[in-house]
Amino acid sequence: MATVALDPRLDSKTSQFISGKHRMLIDGKFVAAASGKTLPVYNPSTGEVMADVPEAEAGDVDRAVRAARRAFDEGPWSQFAANRITASQRGRLLNKLADLMETHLEELAELESMDNGKPLSVARVADVPLAIDLFRYMAGWATKITGNTFPISFPGDFLSYTLREPIGVVGQIIPWNFPLLMAAWKLGPALAAGNTVVLKLAEQTPLSGLRLAELIQEAGFPEGVVNILTGYGEGAGAPLASHDLVDKVAFTGSTEVGKLIVKAATGNLKKVTLELGGKSPAIVFPDADLDKAIAGTASAIFFNHGQCCCAGSRLMVHERVYDQVVEGVSKIADSIRVGSGLDPETQMGPLVSEEQYNRVTGYIDSGLQEGAKATAGGRQKADKGYFVHPTVLTRTTPEMKVVREEIFGPVVCAQPFSDADIDRIAREANDSIYGLAASVWTQNISIANKMARRIRSGTVWINCHNVFDAALPFGGYKQSGWGREMGAEVLNNYTEVKAVTTAL
Template identity: 40%
Template sequence: MSEINSLPHFSLFIDGEFTKGVKGHKILSTNPASGKSWASFSGASEEDVNQSIVAARRALNDKSWTDINATGRGKLMMILADLIEDHAQVLGEIETNDSGKLIAETVTQTSYVADYYRYYAGLADKIEGSTLPIDKPDMHVFTTREPIGVVAAIVPWNAQMFLTATKLAPALAAGCTIIIKASEIAPCALLEFAKLVKKAGFPNGVVSVITGDAENCAIPLTSHPDIDRIAFTGGSETARHVIRNSAENFAVTTLELGGKSPILVFEDADLEGAANGLIAGNFGASGQSCVAGSRGIVHRSIMERLMEKIEEKSQSILVGDPLKEETHVGPLCTEAQISLIENTLASAKSQGANIRFGGSRPNNFHDGYYFQPTLVECLDHSAVTLQVEMFGPIMSIVPFDTEDQAIAMANDSPYGLGSGVFTNNVARAHRVSKKIKAGICWINSYRAISPIAPFGGYNQSGYAREAGLDAIHDYTRTKTTWINMSEKPMANPFVMR
């Protein structure tokens, strides 16, 4: 008990106030770089969840929020964006300590996330309805868009500031209220972020930030009758539970799930660019990305040369302390990820796969959850490393001979989130990208994002589209208004007009 009381503590944010929760439940957070506790945070109870929803429902209809017009909401969001940018270093350091992500990425990504709020701030007063050319005489008919209501946003640990922005920004722009449920694995950055929400001046109850386990937090939140919309990012199995819970409230639900993304490298590709793309897609963020390009599908004629180039480049990759700017690959977030990787690699070797480099924990780290960047040479597409989402720095490469074969391999997956194509043939780039069943396709690049570009997948990668112009409409409902312009009273009530 003395240890938990001596560590930095992060509280829940409910109805404009920071609280340790009704039951005062404290949870330790582990620093993946050391494997030791570095902070504590409050875990929400069902009572806390209910309080946040009651506050959100009240705020949705309260004049303190409804009297702020769309332009005013945009101005509040601009203030929040500036605060995020100003506090990117602090938020980044907390996220790095909490999740093990590189400080170079957490600070940069948090700073860039501010632009998502600016983008949707600009859209806030551009949510338009329309006048309909109705086929009824003497009728004036128009549509308006209204806030969908109270939103539950379920956010994972691996890119929490980014994946919060893609939900919170359009929700606020549309005039909704929102409860953000941060992952209990590493929630501290979002609990700290709540301080900026309060400082920006949003009315109490408009935004709450909570965290906790499934039984006490996630299930009561996603099944509550006052939740109008659920925006979920996470794993497929958890998503199934969310969908079942939403049957209790019929909340509009969108899912942004995992992936096993293919990167296709054709014989005419620039090998330097392709090698960098594969490294970015697999070793960037220590491989802990839902769009990790962990299925390298490479033309047989260049496969050996490409693997040699990747191996050469990987010799200079520095595995180490995520708080150091020079580090390229930090620890994984949990011990369970390493166990999954080790078991999957063992199975792959029994199938005949060849570990070209890596394949184990580094010898020079006795603490923390580190794993070496690894290249797996696969005999064919049945290799287990090409099937299992490991969430670690594991690159698997398999050969192909024809374009049709490459496309078939790319689509031979239950997922469909990201994809990449490396080729200098523009016609092929268009042709192949059109045939790949994935929500995103990068050509001669990989792992680029923007608030302007929609992000989402096909199949078991979910069906949400976050970011981009259309995402704001997902946080609205369309109302159709009919006005009888005739001087005559309404006619026969038993005949539909």
């Protein structure tokens, strides 16, 4: 139960949900953890507990996985069931879920703001609509997952074709930076392809996912097809990743935890996809439209409080325009209004947790101690809540921790470059263990596309940053992950290919 009064600006339905008794979805039923344990959910704006949710452990994970296994092997979701749900019906269920989410858009946006701290204005126009769009996009794919026929050259007369089939039981673990959207990114393609799912929500931000579980039930998904758990990584995430009845695990989060997921998956050699960390460069050439480049690179790092895996956290600017760009980005940083996500004037909310607050401010301190200069922001202690002001660090060098490591907060490291050789610029941009995203700012379309070819990352934006669409694949090179989210490409994560040959 909530231990403090909730913000009076919340809609009564949202307040009622937050203050209610929360349960996990396992095998079509809302249940408590077998142990009876709960974990607290904190309001990032105040640091106070606002709800309690079940703390799933290995036994709860096993219940959920076995339910998903039965649903895949024996229930109407099975491709072999006499009364099986067809691909068209799967698509209609996903569309119905999207319709229900649209009906409850404002409630979901408020839950996202309370859970994560992000401005309600952003959740209302970005997080929730993008999640709805993802489910609708994947609903269309449910009837279009096909194989091919092949004119093989083996002597004789044969008919050869491929089938693209669901993998089976999928364990999914999502992060806290975009809770509802990440749930959609994971659930949409897995369900469209015909898999069953056990989804573990981030312990910091479980509320929108639990409300989504209620809408999934209302939409009419069969028992066991979608199971949604709350719990800590060690207690619930680890046993899900290692469970022998799970055929595939999909994880979004830090690179460090991603490596643990890989180790956990070796028991039965389950398939693994990973969307991990980043240290993305935003590269500004001297001929760029500076007004757009300044606004765009500021948004690249400060959107969602910098809590984006693809945040433009390395600002690389040609020395001819370096001072102008840094001054412009610093002015934007200083002008950003930081406050409660429910305040309509807020442009940046708090970080998600005390742990994240300590991590980000620790990096700021580290950078300053190593010789960096803050031209905006810096460490500022809030009276309550996990607020960090947008920070611009200059005088940074490639050896500094703030330049090498992912901070995952509103902190950008600005560095000038003088080279005109795009190969050298690309080598500097690629000097990272990560390869998730990058942006290039120039009016020279030839340079832009040459840079796009040379940068080793899964996404390159030209004269923009943080542009996402359900049709666009997203994922990383190097230690930024395996596989892709969204687009037609994501369906490869959730299907197996079977070759069938018949002698005629």
